Amino acid sequence: MAVFNSIIRFSIVKLSLLGVSVVFAGSLAAQSLDQQIAERLTPIGEVCLQGQACASGGAAPAQAAAATGEFSAEQIYTQNCAMCHATGVAGAPKYGDADAWSARITAKGFAMVVQNSITGINAMPAKGMCMTCTDENMAALVEYISGQAQ
Numbered sequence: 001m002a003v004f005n006s007i008i009r010f011s012i013v014k015l016s017l018l019g020v021s022v023v024f025a026g027s028l029a030a031q032s033l034d035q036q037i038a039e040r041l042t043p044i045g046e047v048c049l050q051g052q053a054c055a056s057g058g059a060a061p062a063q064a065a066a067a068t069g070e071f072s073a074e075q076i077y078t079q080n081c082a083m084c085h086a087t088g089v090a091g092a093p094k095y096g097d098a099d100a101w102s103a104r105i106t107a108k109g110f111a112m113v114v115q116n117s118i119t120g121i122n123a124m125p126a127k128g129m130c131m132t133c134t135d136e137n138m139a140a141l142v143e144y145i146s147g148q149a150q
């Protein structure tokens, strides 16, 4: 009888231990789920408006500059186009070569030349790889690079 009793007692202890561990595991799972949700809800970035103080200090001036978006044909030409158009790589019409540019613009029309610079033509990559340039920017660039107004 005593042996039987101790077996029962042992089983009860085991059962209650099991119960505790289930509850414990449950709360662990619940906690980590909460943490996961909290992590997922953490914003990746912040939007700061011009004139507002931003939590991540340094970002504000850069964003403000991007927002005003001063487009400079000279700057983009230097960054994106000069590598080919300064020296005439792969037959690129050279910057300031009035004859080469007027031949193209006369043959195709200004709008077509702008269109080709947007889509790319032969060895000329689309938008001269200036992916932030708008179509209007490209027209301004063609005026700049060809020295001819639309």
Ligand code: HEC
Pocket (backbone or CB within 6 Å): 076, 077, 080, 081, 082, 083, 084, 085, 089, 090, 091, 092, 093, 104, 108, 112, 113, 114, 116, 117, 121, 122, 123, 124, 125, 127, 128, 129, 130, 138, 141, 142, 145
């Ligand atoms: C990787 C070299 C390369 C870069 C970078 C490049 N171009 Fe070109 N571009 C060319 C070549 C080559 C041609 C001549 C394509 C042809 O007519 O066969 C060309 C032609 C052009 C033409 C004449 C298109 C026509 O229809 O005749 C325009 C306009 C032009 N480029 C504008 C630009 C502008 C603006 C940029 C910079 C934003 C730029 N390109 C960057 C290589 C380049």
